[in-house]
Amino acid sequence: MSFIDKLRSGELADARTILKADPGLAQFREENGVSAVLIARYLGHADFAREIADAHPGIDLWEAAALGDQTRTAELLDNGLEDVNAVNADGFTPLGLACYFGHLEEARLLLERGANPNIISANPMAYLPIHSALAGGHKEIIALLIQKGAEVDEPSGSDWTPLHYVAESGDIETAQLLIKAGARTGYTRDDGKTALEVAEENGFTDLARLLATSAG
Incomplete structure (x- = not known):
């Protein structure tokens, strides 16, 4: 089985061994553009997602948001390398990912840097960041989004x-x-x-x- 197959099946010890032997796999992306870092995060393997990111220092803004990596987020935005309101291959903004995964300070940073709290995800879920925060049960982030003008009546997909x-x-x-x-x-x-x-x-x-x- 491949690195990504091991990751998807939850065989993290094997996936870790494969990654150690070939660190370049940290840059893996599926045909639809979704990265190994995000796949690991979506599957609930937060620590392993961080390990993958550590093997691939050039993570993008969406990966940084999903990991709550404020240092990398600031670096990318300071250098004008990413659009804070753009959506990734999955259709989510960086703010939407930060909100779903419960990264309060990351969400705060993105909002301070111009993230729009009312961009709907470009996928069938049609999530606003507040929907993402609600799905994750992150009360402090919900309060922050409301403070920053989040729509409170918009239905999801x-x-x-x-x-x-x-x-x-x-x-x-x-x-x-x-x-x-x-x-x-x-x-x-x-x-x-x-x-x-x-x-x-x-x-x-x-x-x-x-x-x-x-x-x-």
């Missing part, structure tokens, strides 16, 4: 608004943040359900009460 995500998780604190920022509770997703109905179905009584009293 699955037609879930941010409030629908919290209605699935029961996160009342984040619901309060969203409502305070102007999120409408009455949006009906394509299955006909509002966030209130989703919260009720999931047994989140306190959250349902909040949504009911904040109807709009």
Whole structure:
């Protein structure tokens, strides 16, 4: 099996051995352009993703964002080598990746450098960075995005608004943040359900009460 096959199958000891024998594999990209660093990160192998990056010092902005590598991010942006709002082969902006993987300070840096918090991913997920942060359950990043002007009502590709995500998780604190920022509770997703109905179905009584009293 190849390096990437070992990585995908979770056989990291073997993948590590192969990489050590041929460090150039750290620069591997699939035909669609997705790198080995991002594949490892998507699969939940954060430490190994870092090892791959260490074997390939020239990681790009999206890889740096996914790793939370602020030093590399600043270097790339300082030298004008990357567009902070461009999407990668997967359709995600650097900010979207930083938000999904929970890198608060990386997200803050990208926003300070001009990242737009309202760019929708160029893929069927149609995620805003706030959707990515919600999917990962990263409350501090959600609060940061709201502070920086993130849209709080935009549905994702699955037609879930941010409030629908919290209605699935029961996160009342984040619901309060969203409502305070102007999120409408009455949006009906394509299955006909509002966030209130989703919260009720999931047994989140306190959250349902909040949504009911904040109807709009």
